[in-house]
Amino acid sequence: MNRDQKATAIAEIAEQIQESGAVFAIDYRGITVAQVADLRGKLRETDATFRVVKNTLTERAADQADAEALKGLLEGPTALTFVRGDAAAAAKVIADFQRSTGGELLPFKGGLMDGDALDAAQITAISKLPTRQVLYGQLVGKIASQITGLARSLNGLVGGLAIALGGVLEKKESGEIPAGDSPAPVAEAAPAAADDTTDQDAEAVEPAASSEEPAASDSDDPTETQE
Numbered sequence: 001m002n003r004d005q006k007a008t009a010i011a012e013i014a015e016q017i018q019e020s021g022a023v024f025a026i027d028y029r030g031i032t033v034a035q036v037a038d039l040r041g042k043l044r045e046t047d048a049t050f051r052v053v054k055n056t057l058t059e060r061a062a063d064q065a066d067a068e069a070l071k072g073l074l075e076g077p078t079a080l081t082f083v084r085g086d087a088a089a090a091a092k093v094i095a096d097f098q099r100s101t102g103g104e105l106l107p108f109k110g111g112l113m114d115g116d117a118l119d120a121a122q123i124t125a126i127s128k129l130p131t132r133q134v135l136y137g138q139l140v141g142k143i144a145s146q147i148t149g150l151a152r153s154l155n156g157l158v159g160g161l162a163i164a165l166g167g168v169l170e171k172k173e174s175g176e177i178p179a180g181d182s183p184a185p186v187a188e189a190a191p192a193a194a195d196d197t198t199d200q201d202a203e204a205v206e207p208a209a210s211s212e213e214p215a216a217s218d219s220d221d222p223t224e225t226q227e
Contacts, residue, residue: 006057009053011061013080014064019084020083022087022111022118023080024080024094024111025070025110026106026108027106036050039097043081048081048082048085049082055078058074069110069117078109088130091126107120
């Protein structure tokens with residue numbers, strides 16, 4: 001590998017480190033070419049790549065990517081898993097491979113996640129976490145069950161209200177509950193009251209006029225009756 005090829009490889013590794021949410025350093029001793037191909041296919045499904053690199057090139061790439069924590073893991077044969085998708089899913093693929101080979105192949109050395117250093121035990125713990133897809137399914141199921149419960153409660157309330165209103169209607173139709181009298185029209189009562197007042201005023205005026213007639217007869221001379 002000449003100088004230009006080395007510079008290109010270093011730039012590619014540095015770019016992969018910067019674009020990855022997590023990077024796992026793995027000891028790849030003892031793995032066959034066929035096993036590597038199978039592992040890469042499974043990791044690709046989780047949006048992760050498996051790359052065997054020279055330690056000297058990775059050290060320079062780590063300097064460019066400001067990933068100092070990776071440099072301490074570059075002892076002995078080292079492969080890097082660059083994870084752009086679900087870190088738990090990618091770690092689970094490698095952990096499953098480890099179990100299928102009796103735990104002898106692809107042991108974790110350590111790595112990075114969101115810029116923070118990870119040791120081998122932490123990556124193993126991440127591999128035991130539920131994947132994003134599983135968590136998403138659990139969240140959707142929980143929300144759906146709550147919505148279903150709310151819908152059932154609302155249906156129960158609406159159904160109870162309909163039954164209650166139906167019972168009231170039946171009692172009204174049977175006469176058990178009185179329907180109630182219609183209120184008297186107010187607009188027609190006002191003119192009638194005005195007519196009664198007019199009649200009363202007329203009656204009050206007529207007696208006053210008749211009471212003045214005897215007073216006129218009293219003005220005659222009483223002596224004319226005696227004669």
